[in-house]
Amino acid sequence: MVEVRYLGHSAxxxxxxxxxxIIDxxxxxxxxxxxxxAEVQADLILVTHAHGDHFGDSVALSKxxxxxxxxxxxxxxxEKHGAKSVPMNIGGTYRFAGGFVKWFPAWHSSSFPDGTYGGMPMGVVVELAGKRIYHAGDTALFSDMALIGELNLDLALLPIGDHFTMGPEDALRALDLLKPKRVVPIHYNTFxxxxxxxEAFARRAQEKGVEGHALKPGGVLVLD
Structure with a gap:
C-alpha cells in the first residue's frame, strides 16, 4: 500500500x-x-527542476x-547550501530498499531564483511497494511519454495549469500515451x-477510462 498525499501546487x-x-x-x-x-519529514527529496516553486524547501528538509x-x-x-544529495541525470536509476527512482525528460526550463543553471528539467517514475507513480514535473506534451507508459503506471501526476506547462487538453492527450490506471492533476490554481x-479534468479522464482524482491540497489517495 502506498499513501499519496497532495500538498498543493506540485508537491x-x-x-x-x-x-x-517528497517530490518538489x-x-x-x-x-x-x-x-x-515543520510538519513534513522525508527520507528522499526528489526535485524535478530548479525553479523556486519546485526546489522550495529541499535544503531545509534535507537538514x-x-x-x-x-x-x-x-x-x-x-549540497553547497548544506544538504545531503545524490547527483543524477536523465535516464539514471536510484535504488533504495523497497523500490527505485528513475528520471525521464521533461520539456521546460530549469534555473534557480538566483539565476544558477539547474540542468535539464525532468520527470520521475517512483516504484514504491510495487506501485509505479509518474510525476511529470513541469512539462509540455511530448510523444516519448509513450515510452514511460510502457512501465505500467499505477498513477500519473500531471500538470494541467497551462501557461507554463501543458494545459488540460494536452494532459488528456498525455493519458493516451502514458496509459496510467489513475491520474491526479497538479500545478494548477496556485497563481x-x-x-x-x-474536477472537470478528472471527469474527462474518467471518460477516457482513467480514474481521475482531483485531490484538494491535503487530500490523500491510497494505492493498494
Missing amino acids: VWLSDGQTRI PFLTGNPMAAASL KGGVVVSTFEIATYA PPIKQDG
Whole structure:
C-alpha cells in the first residue's frame, strides 16, 4: 500500500509506511500548501527542476534528515547550501530498499531564483511497494511519454495549469500515451495564470477510462 498525499501546487508526499518521499517540496511561500515545513519529514527529496516553486524547501528538509536526489546541478547546488544529495541525470536509476527512482525528460526550463543553471528539467517514475507513480514535473506534451507508459503506471501526476506547462487538453492527450490506471492533476490554481478546473479534468479522464482524482491540497489517495 502506498499513501499519496497532495500538498498543493506540485508537491506530493509518498509513503509505504517505511520510506517517505517528497517530490518538489514547495511549502514555504506556497499559498496552497497543505502542510508547513515543520510538519513534513522525508527520507528522499526528489526535485524535478530548479525553479523556486519546485526546489522550495529541499535544503531545509534535507537538514531534517532527508537526501536530495536530482540532477547533478541541483544536487550539487543543494549540497553547497548544506544538504545531503545524490547527483543524477536523465535516464539514471536510484535504488533504495523497497523500490527505485528513475528520471525521464521533461520539456521546460530549469534555473534557480538566483539565476544558477539547474540542468535539464525532468520527470520521475517512483516504484514504491510495487506501485509505479509518474510525476511529470513541469512539462509540455511530448510523444516519448509513450515510452514511460510502457512501465505500467499505477498513477500519473500531471500538470494541467497551462501557461507554463501543458494545459488540460494536452494532459488528456498525455493519458493516451502514458496509459496510467489513475491520474491526479497538479500545478494548477496556485497563481492566477494557472487557474484551471481540476474536477472537470478528472471527469474527462474518467471518460477516457482513467480514474481521475482531483485531490484538494491535503487530500490523500491510497494505492493498494
